[in-house]
Amino acid sequence: NAGVTQTPKFQVLKTGQSMTLQCAQDMNHEYMSWYRQDPGMGLRLIHYSVGAGITDQGEVPNGYNVSRSTTEDFPLRLLSAAPSQTSVYFCASRSTGTGELFFGEGSRLTVL
Amino acid sequence: AQSVTQLDSQVPVFEEAPVELRCNYSSSVSVYLFWYVQYPNQGLQLLLKYLSGSTLVKGINGFEAEFNKSQTSFHLRKPSVHISDTAEYFCAVSDLNFGNEKLTFGTGTRLTIIP
Numbered sequence: 504n505a506g507v508t509q510t511p512k513f514q515v516l517k518t519g520q521s522m523t524l525q526c527a528q529d530m531n532h533e534y535m536s537w538y539r540q541d542p543g544m545g546l547r548l549i550h551y552s553v554g555a556g557i558t559d560q561g562e563v564p565n566g567y568n569v570s571r572s573t574t575e576d577f578p579l580r581l582l583s584a585a586p587s588q589t590s591v592y593f594c595a596s597r598s599t600g601t602g603e604l605f606f607g608e609g610s611r612l613t614v615l
Numbered sequence: 616a617q618s619v620t621q622l623d624s625q626v627p628v629f630e631e632a633p634v635e636l637r638c639n640y641s642s643s644v645s646v647y648l649f650w651y652v653q654y655p656n657q658g659l660q661l662l663l664k665y666l667s668g669s670t671l672v673k674g675i676n677g678f679e680a681e682f683n684k685s686q687t688s689f690h691l692r693k694p695s696v697h698i699s700d701t702a703e704y705f706c707a708v709s710d711l712n713f714g715n716e717k718l719t720f721g722t723g724t725r726l727t728i729i730p
Contacts (some may be wrong), residue, residue, distance in 0.1 A: 538720075543624070545705060546659075549709075561717065593658055602647055602666065602709065603707040604718060606658035 509607035511596050516584045516614045524579040524610050526594030532605070534597040535577040539563065539590040540609075544594050546593065552577055584614045617642040617710045621721035625719040628696050629729045632652045636691040636724045637707030648689040649718070650680055659705060665689065676700065 507528045516522055528535065536551035538561075548561030552571040561589040566588060577596075581588060591611050595604040622637045642648060649665050651659040663674025670682040676699075680691045689706060706721040 543722055545619075546716060548719075548721040551717075595659075603633065603649075603661045603664065604651075604659070608658045609656075 507596055507607040509592075509610050511610060512608065513611050514613070516581075518585060518611065518614060519540055520584050521580070521582050522612075523581075524592055524594070524612075526577045526579065526607060528577075528594075528605070529575065530596060530598070530605065532596035532598060533572070533574065534599070535596050536597070536604075537567070537569065537577070537579045538593045538595065540593060544571060549579065549592075554571070564570040566598050570614050581612075584612075586614045588612065589614045598599050601602065616690060617646065617708050617717075617719050619706050619708050619719055619721035621706055621724050624722065625727065626708070626723045627727045627729055630698060631640050631695050633694050633705070634692065634696050636702075636704050636706075636726065638689045638691065638721060640677065640689065640706070641688050642687075642708060642710055644710055648680075648682060648711040649709070650674065650689070650691050651705045651707060651720075652676075653703045653723075655702070656662065662704070678707045696726075696728050698701065700727050702726060 510525045533554045537549040538546040547563045550569040552558045582602045591609050618641045620639045623716045627633045628634045650662040652662045653659045665682045673679045703723045705723045709718045
């Protein structure tokens with residue numbers, strides 16, 4: 504019953520550092536996505552993918568990079584972290600039949 | 616473009632009292648509608664959804680919501696709340712034309728249950 508697994512759960516970075524948030528799902532979902540959650544702003548879509556080799560931008564893509572080499576994995580890369588990227592990040596995959604999103608438990612990132 | 620408005624950022628309710636969390640959406644085409652719940656320090660999980668058919672939909676934990684197309688609303692209700700319902704609730708809309716790729720969330724309503 505793994506569902507969507509995100510790592511790490513917590514991370515502190517200095518401005519300018521790079522890192523990758525990992526996301527893996529074991530439900531064979533074609534659709535995967537990354538959201539960021541900030542107080543008073545709800546969840547905003549960063550990037551999404553409708554299948555291996557296909558990615559597209561969401562509402563707030565700047566400063567983030569993604570790739571989708573397999574159905575299971577959808578990593579999110581921060582190439583040069585900025586304080587504005589301090590947030591809680593959620594990975595989600597979607598069931599094609601019902602449209603329901605399944606979320607990971609989140610990754611809390613702080614950029615100093 | 617679609618958008619979601621959750622009118623109340625915080626709702627305090629006494630235990631065993633009824634609650635209604637409001638959600639209004641805008642879209643130029645037909646939509647799918649969802650309510651998600653987020654318990655402290657956890658990810659979001661689906662509470663209920665409206666895809667088609669009956670406008671009154673029932674979800675988990677005794678919650679229900681009614682789709683009102685004329686008022687573009689999808690308010691969430693529960694007749695009697697419990698302490699365990701303390702959480703943040705998010706309304707979300709997906710434009711059918713986009714096939715669910717872009718699910719737009721509201722800003723959330725924090726429900727606090729008062730013993």
